[in-house]
Amino acid sequence: MTFPSTARVVIIGGGIVGVSALYHLAKAGWSDCVLLEKNELTAGSTWHAAGNCPNFAANYGILNMQRYSLELYRGLGDEVDYPINYNVTGSIRLAHSHERMMEFERVRGMAAHMGLTMDMCTPDQLQQHFPFLETHDLEGGLWDPLDGDIDPSQVTQALANGARAHGATILRFTPATGVSRSDGEWIVQTEKGDIRCDYVVNAAGYYAARVGDWFLPHGGRKVPMTVMSHQYFLTEAIPEVEAWTREHGRKLPLLRDVDSSYYLRQDTYSLNLGPYERNCQAAWVNADDPMPDDFSFQLYPDDLDRLEWYIMDAMERVPLLGSQGVQRNINGPIPYAPDGLPMVG
Secondary structure: OOOOOEEEEEEEOOOHHHHHHHHHHHHOOOOOEEEEOOOOOOOOOOOOOOOEOOOOOOOHHHHHHHHHHHHHHHHHHHHHOOOOOEEEOOEEEEEOOHHHHHHHHHHHHHHHHOOOOOEEEOHHHHHHHOOOOOOOOOOEEEEEOOOEEEOHHHHHHHHHHHHHHOOOEEEOOOOEEEEEEEOOEEEEEEOOEEEEEEEEEEOOHHHHHHHHHOOHHHOOOOOOOEEEEEEEEEEOOOHHHHHHHHHHOOOOOEEEEOOOOEEEEEEOOEEEEEEOOOOOOEEOOEOOEOOOOOOOOOOOOOOHHHHHHHHHHHHHHOHHHHHOOEEEEEEEEEEEOOOOOOOOO
């Protein structure tokens, strides 16, 4: 194909955020858009993401965005003729205190305003949803029947299919190398040529701060973000989980403990535990640990000792978690804004 010299929008970054932006622009009629990816689609944080799909958010705008996303995913495979592994398992959120129950009640009310049904649960009701759960010290929890998990690489490729069908262009193995400004337009530079455009979308994931610095001479601002090392692991297959799944014809619901700060979900007949550490570890923040020029499809070394407290807490909550060994550990970079929310601007 001929390298495009002009576009209405250039998107830098081929993870799920960049590809989703391209899909939505093209579907809205902005087909003259180009996405640049330095490697293959999903090569950054997307390929190793756990792919959990909550509606829940304490912020009304984020809740509404996540409601839209889950609604999109439920029909996307058929719309773009691309199969997606999307498991709608439902989820329970655990409350250790009355205050947490009040937060859940507030979110339940916001969800109801959007047409979503979430149910407040007693400890006994939580155990009905997740029979392997210890509930003796819980106030209760929240049930969301539409929560679940999705394969992030598959959904990215599905969105790419849809974007191309609407006329958008995706250029893989085409890294952006800089930007300049001329006659009211942006010029995005690549090793294959320059592209003049009206708008540039920075969807570079954990390279977003570096890309953002290209815009500083042209009135841009620093991108306030850091890269965190996030780990999750899969156990070996658990016979009790397999037996329950075969009996009920479905997976266990996803379990979230926001007070202890982890999620636990079924993966085939294994359990997947992903903690969010209080004393978390940032990556590539000083001269002794510089950001590499390319970290495509790579992971950090395992560091399970950091997770010991969370693992022990989760094993007390779901004793089956400790019945088998670790099959695989994933430790990869994920970009975060200071408040942990999506950065749009």
